[in-house]
Amino acid sequence: MIHQPMLRRVGAVAIAALMLGTAPAALFAETPADTLVIASAIDDIVSLDPHEAYEFSGLDLVNNTYDGLVEINPETLQLEPGLAESWTVAEDGMTYTFKMKAGITFSSGNPVRAEDAAYSLQRAVKLNKTPAFILNQFGWTAETVDSMISGAGDTLTIKVDKPYAPTFLYNCLTAGVASIVDAETVKTHEVVTDGVSDMGNEWLKTNSAGTGAYILKSFKANEGYVLEARPGYWRGDAKIAKIFMQHVPEAATERLQLEKGDVDIARSMTPTDVAGLEGNADVAIQSDVGGQVYYLSFNQKNENYKNAKFLDAMRWAIDYQGMADTIMKGAVIPHQAFLPQGYLGALDDLPYSLDIEKAKALLAESGITDPKVTLSVRNSADRMDVAQSIQNTFGQAGITVELKTGEGAEQLKEYRARLHDATLQTWGPDYPDPNTNSSTFAENPDNSDEAGNTGYLAWRNAYDPGEMTAESKAAVLEQDPAKRVEMYAALQQKHRQTSPFIVMFQQARQTGVRANVKGFYTGGAVDAAAYWLATK
């Protein structure tokens, strides 16, 4: 039998040992000087292959490990030459000739050639993963892309199937799917199954082969990743040697880590957490915008929603500023056009505000009595808050709103089948060109049920935009950039006055950074985050 004093001694020694083990680690925990530690919810990552990645977190990583022919300057958010030094457009507007920059190498040491650029764009099209449609818009398909894109030495020739606006092509070339990969390295990692090559896709899901400021050292899904700077980056060496991204799904946890100094940057905090950091001298909050817009839309199978006065009444019965200042504080800014701020041709004015009397008068003019709106809402807290505010202010204007809540995927199914009455939704742009939103909000080539044009938001709402379809298509072919801007501005003016869409907000982002961290750029609405300019 063991004597009690002996047990006590063993217990005391064990506790002391554990405390000794714990204390130093906890007390001296701080981020290493050469490493930028970022906490964010990165469970959206599906693949790190730049020609497959299509989620925010994955594109952040791609932006720091790869470059494209054309790039977006992280500070100004303007287009600038990337791996291409210069380019020309032929008279017919259908052939582009890019001259590659000399002296740039991939992380393997291989030089960047026009052949790599051609291989990359061809690979993205042939791989045909989710973001491939961005490139398919130029007439590039698995069958045609080899003949339309070719590279030799320092010259890359790109043909497109229509004389698109050059800015349309350049904007699309800044997307992650147009990243240039190291052809030689990728080819050595091809896996052939049943005679079909994966074009190195499996390998690139967890490795990098680009020209970016960083190299991917390790990646664990839903845990995090490590990037290591490579010397000689063509845009200037990264200021911080390593990036450690930690997946932290809980916002309150991120806030604690930021306050403690265990992370340098917290990217998924809620407005409540951000408010809690006010007055903390060790932490700074960076505010900018994201690309998502929040909108209400009304299915025009219900004749009421074709009534211009009724639609107008509803536009004046929403407390845009009130919601942005209270229930959505920090998460959105008021925004009333389909192109988000930061996009070519975006409108920043806010013509509508809450005016119940005006809404009542317009409702009376509409001739519709006791209107009822069944609003489908996803059952998440922020959406419910917005829906309830709308229910309240619409009610004051004499419009009864019944909320129909449900799971997101189910609501989407109903929306795509045109079975909703009205819905509260968000839309995120697919690539940094105005056509991405214009083509879905303002185009509907065939409004019949049989057409099944679910990709067009206008179709989902049984809305025939009339001449706007042609105007939007014309804007994507406009060669003069200034005129193109005017066309999108006019299109949005018309759309917000006549369509059954009410755009209310644009997503805002609040990033918490330690006070000593400078030069961290999130990419705003048009680009992904840039790590290489950050210092601490």
Added chain:
Amino acid sequence: MEPASLPAEPSRLARLLRQLGATAFSLCITFIGLLAVTFVISRVVPIDPVTSILGNRASQAQIDDAREALGLNEPMWKQFGIYLGDTLRGDLGTSIRTREPVLQEVGQRFPATLELATLATLLGVLIGLPAGVIAATRPGSPYDQAVRLIGLMGYSMPVFWLGLIGLLLFYGTLGWVGGPGRLDAVYQMSYDFEVTQYTGMIMLDTALNGRWDMFANAFSHIILPAGILAYISMAYISRMTRSFMMNELGQEYITTARVKGMPERRVVWVHALKNVMVPLITVIALSYAYLLEGAVLTETIFAWPGLGSYITDALQVADMPAVLGGTVVVGVAYIGLNMLSDLLYRLVDPRART
């Protein structure tokens, strides 16, 4: 007249084999039942797997193709047959989100949960069992009341709240423990390159590699989530131990032992406890299984990359193969632990061997 000979009693081996066969049969039935329930749940939840896979932009033609490819147009019984066959072959399907085999992903996440649940259960047993025994020997005493109060708090406080408060106090304010995640950033970055990963359990692997600095850091990270889970586990174990012990201490053989002058410590800790162990094994096994299920909220708060957070993440994006795969693994763990507790009965209680 000679009495008719009695049929020969089956040998011990035959008896054991029969028992094992019966157990295996009931396990198979339970397993198929589990698969049937998970399959039905996956079909009745209002989540369309096709919409989840193809997202917002897909055309109707793409949706129809995907339905065909996933076999969703087949009759329900046929779909279940395919699901059953695949699962028995160890194919839990492919995650919709990552397009990786679910079994492989679950295999990567399970060690983190196993490590957390094992430490939590160990702590829960080490504290809960003696606390329950002592409370039973002094019913109504302040000590008993304290154990009851602490136990009640463990039952009633939401683990989510407990986790956040624990983090705020021990990590945020006092700085006694490491933060969320399994290691500090500096160790996490080198773990993959400097440590041979035999088990995927960081504490075990770092110890086997002799990396005691990393071991201490891992301990500083696991102790708070494990402590919180242990608290809940301890509350349950101590209450059950107290109840079983109270019952046992009223038995006649205990009175006899006391009358014979056996020291009280021996009466309680050896004779009574030994008999209480049989039901306690079930209690501990169930508690362990509950934690293996991946204490979902704890894993989320502590950014712990285990099975619980895997299933939650998958559920949020309607990745049903991942949810089902994770659920099946949890179910198998439950079944396995039940079998283990059955076997342990036999070891502890001779009556169960017949």
